[in-house]
Amino acid sequence: MNPAPSIVFFTTASGAGYGLLFWLGLLRPLGLVAMSPMAALVALVLALVLITAGLLSSTLHLGNPKRAWRAVSQWRSSWLSREGVAAILTYIPALLLGLGLWVDAPALALIAGLLAAAGAFATVYCTGMIYASLKPIRQWHHPLVVPGYLALSAFSGAVLLAMLAAFSGSGAVPALLAILTGAAALLLKRAYWQAIDTAPPIATIESATTLGFIGKTRPLDPPHTEQNYLLREMGFRIARKHATKLRLIAQLGGFALPALLALLALLAGGTAAALALTLGAILALAGLLVERWLMFAEATHTVTLYYRGS
Amino acid sequence: MTCLPEITPGQKQLGLVIDLDTCVGCQACATNCKEWNASGHSGPLPDLKPYSAGAEGVWFNRVHSYEAGEGEAGRTVHFPRSCLHCETPDCVTVCPTGASYKRIEDGIVLIDHDICIGCGLCAWACPYGAREMDEDEGVMKKCTLCIDRIYNETIPEAQRQPACVLTCPTSARHFGDLGDPESKVSKLVAERGGQPLMPELGYKPVNSYLPPRNRSSAAAQPEEASPTPMDIKNPLLRWMDKVLTR
Ligand code: SF4
Ligand code: SF4
Numbered sequence: 001m002n003p004a005p006s007i008v009f010f011t012t013a014s015g016a017g018y019g020l021l022f023w024l025g026l027l028r029p030l031g032l033v034a035m036s037p038m039a040a041l042v043a044l045v046l047a048l049v050l051i052t053a054g055l056l057s058s059t060l061h062l063g064n065p066k067r068a069w070r071a072v073s074q075w076r077s078s079w080l081s082r083e084g085v086a087a088i089l090t091y092i093p094a095l096l097l098g099l100g101l102w103v104d105a106p107a108l109a110l111i112a113g114l115l116a117a118a119g120a121f122a123t124v125y126c127t128g129m130i131y132a133s134l135k136p137i138r139q140w141h142h143p144l145v146v147p148g149y150l151a152l153s154a155f156s157g158a159v160l161l162a163m164l165a166a167f168s169g170s171g172a173v174p175a176l177l178a179i180l181t182g183a184a185a186l187l188l189k190r191a192y193w194q195a196i197d198t199a200p201p202i203a204t205i206e207s208a209t210t211l212g213f214i215g216k217t218r219p220l221d222p223p224h225t226e227q228n229y230l231l232r233e234m235g236f237r238i239a240r241k242h243a244t245k246l247r248l249i250a251q252l253g254g255f256a257l258p259a260l261l262a263l264l265a266l267l268a269g270g271t272a273a274a275l276a277l278t279l280g281a282i283l284a285l286a287g288l289l290v291e292r293w294l295m296f297a298e299a300t301h302t303v304t305l306y307y308r309g310s
Numbered sequence: 311m312t313c314l315p316e317i318t319p320g321q322k323q324l325g326l327v328i329d330l331d332t333c334v335g336c337q338a339c340a341t342n343c344k345e346w347n348a349s350g351h352s353g354p355l356p357d358l359k360p361y362s363a364g365a366e367g368v369w370f371n372r373v374h375s376y377e378a379g380e381g382e383a384g385r386t387v388h389f390p391r392s393c394l395h396c397e398t399p400d401c402v403t404v405c406p407t408g409a410s411y412k413r414i415e416d417g418i419v420l421i422d423h424d425i426c427i428g429c430g431l432c433a434w435a436c437p438y439g440a441r442e443m444d445e446d447e448g449v450m451k452k453c454t455l456c457i458d459r460i461y462n463e464t465i466p467e468a469q470r471q472p473a474c475v476l477t478c479p480t481s482a483r484h485f486g487d488l489g490d491p492e493s494k495v496s497k498l499v500a501e502r503g504g505q506p507l508m509p510e511l512g513y514k515p516v517n518s519y520l521p522p523r524n525r526s527s528a529a530a531q532p533e534e535a536s537p538t539p540m541d542i543k544n545p546l547l548r549w550m551d552k553v554l555t556r
Contacts, residue, residue, distance in 0.1 A: 001434075063428020063448025070425055071406035074312045080431055081406035135400060135511050136437035203437070203508045205376075209389055210330070210505040210519050215379030220386060223340070223372035226365055229442045233433065302508065303439030306374055306391060 001137065002236040003296035006060040011127060012156075012288045014054030014087075015149065018120035019157015020047040021094060023174060025117035029110040032173045033161065037101040037109075039168035043161060044098050048091075055087060079133055083126035090119030124153045131295075138202045139299040144192040151188050152288060155181040159258050159284045163277035166265060171273060175262045178280070182259035186251060189291070193247060196298070201310075208305040219309050234301035235308075238294075246294050254287015312405045315414040317397055323417035323489030324455055325395050325516035326475070327498055331523045333482040335375050335388030339474035343371045343392075343453075346473035351458040352423070356446040368442045370453040371474055385522055390474075390483070393440035393453035394507060394515035395419050401432040401441065410450070417489065417516060418457060423449045437511045460485075488516050 024043050027033040035043065059065045072088065074081040093115035100109030128149030131140040158178040165171035206212030261280035265273035347370060348355045357367035371392040378385050395418055402410045402419060409426035412419045426449040433441040433450060441452045456472035459465065469476060475483045486495030504518035542548045
């Protein structure tokens with residue numbers, strides 16, 4: 001599948017934003033991250049900027065962006081529609097949380113924070129389901145795809161919160177969370193890659209053409225000699241050796257190093273912690289961009305059976 | 311509304327039956343489809359760079375050619391590919407706007423081009439590559455089963471058929487109600503053992519493909535099939551063959 005930059009950026013930025021919102025809304029009421037209301041407000045603003053930038057970027061992918069509002073109407077059947085509804089609804093408690101922090105109303109901040117956390121979780125879950133519900137793409141129609149989206153969002157959000165909390169004094173709990181979610185995300189990605197590498201194809205050129213009863217089937221003449229939308233959008237393939245390298249980069253740069261830096265920050269504390277976590281956050285986001293890009297580049301669509309036989 | 315209509319047995323399901331035995335791969339159906347639909351319900355159909363290298367455009371029907379089987383048992387098969395107007399298609403349910411829908415009254419899968427936002431999700435959800443983006447208008451396009459012909463009372467009744475069906479010189483394409491077991495097309499499918507494409511995906515395509523018929527026996531070998539002098543490797547035998555055939 002073609003890794004469109006607007007969508008790769010969207011899932012990375014919004015994923016991190018929702019992760020940050022989730023941890024902020026959840027941990028602050030529980031008293032697990034000691035941030036002043038002002039510091040928490042800064043975190044909230046960063047989360048909302050990431051979320052909004054991501055959502056805006058995703059509308060760039062549309063052929064008709066001015067009609068984007070129509071996309072919230074089909075929540076009964078469409079995960080894309082549900083994602084839109086969840087994303088819009090989440091703004092309400094997120095903004096109320098901002099109000100609670102601004103006027104220093106702890107009760108409002110508590111309730112709005114928990115609701116915003118729930119909304120963030122729901123939105124990322126819907127994003128994952130958009131991909132997981134597409135049967136023709138076996139690398140996406142996989143039980144580990146939704147947990148993967150949730151884990152990556154939780155991880156990048158935890159790293160960002162740890163960074164911000166370290167600047168305002170105590171980032172211990174979020175740093176610990178960053179290590180744990182980083183390890184979980186790494187294990188999950190490895191299990192996912194192993195699973196898609198060994199899984200059989202969902203369909204074959206023989207079942208796609210009904211010609212299997214004659215024997216092995218192969219494409220002879222293509223229906224057109226130039227490109228078309230299908231080949232551009234779904235025919236994108238990445239060479240095995242490049243994929244292997246990028247997987248390594250994502251694992252080391254995106255998960256292992258940031259988690260290690262979070263561990264260092266935990267031990268060192270003070271300004272060193274803040275600097276280590278800043279570097280960790282940058283690495284994590286860059287690594288996630290690579291991982292998201294791969295998620296598309298490694299996915300194959302059944303329509304290529306008709307063109308390439310595989 | 312992108313929820314799928316409930317389909318009861320015997321309900322009208324218009325679709326195509328394509329005979330892979332008689333299709334000669336002439337591309338007439340694809341060409342006439344483009345011709346009709348460029349100005350009909352879905353028109354215009356864009357052509358990017360039509361008069362220079364890299365010409366491409368939106369087509370609802372694409373004719374592939376395949377080779378199946380090995381050697382003498384092998385066949386060249388021409389294979390037209392278009393929307394199968396599936397019974398349970400995810401291209402409809404994934405649509406966030408309600409632009410993609412399946413009609414209750416005849417099962418045709420259509421797109422409302424006034425609502426479509428061009429998100430492309432339906433094209434990802436179609437296993438068969440039946441949907442192509444109109445990058446000029448920013449909306450998705452696909453086969454309509456010539457909805458503007460089959461119900462068109464301003465053209466003679468005999469012509470109220472999809473453009474591809476009318477134009478096929480070998481009558482390899484048939485149009486009718488595949489929901490009715492007594493219809494001509496349903497009987498043709500039953501008689502010839504028509505097959506759905508990729509049934510394992512669970513979309514329940516309405517269109518059906520009739521398999522190439524078995525060839526009459528391979529007994530009658532062409533004369534060239536007997537060994538030529540060059541096929542005899544042993545020089546002594548080759549010399550004998552030459553002498554004896556003189
Ligand atoms: S062939 Fe594709 S576009 Fe047509 S109904 Fe089936 S899934 Fe939808
Ligand atoms: S491209 Fe149009 S028809 Fe297809 S899913 Fe998006 S809005 Fe619906």
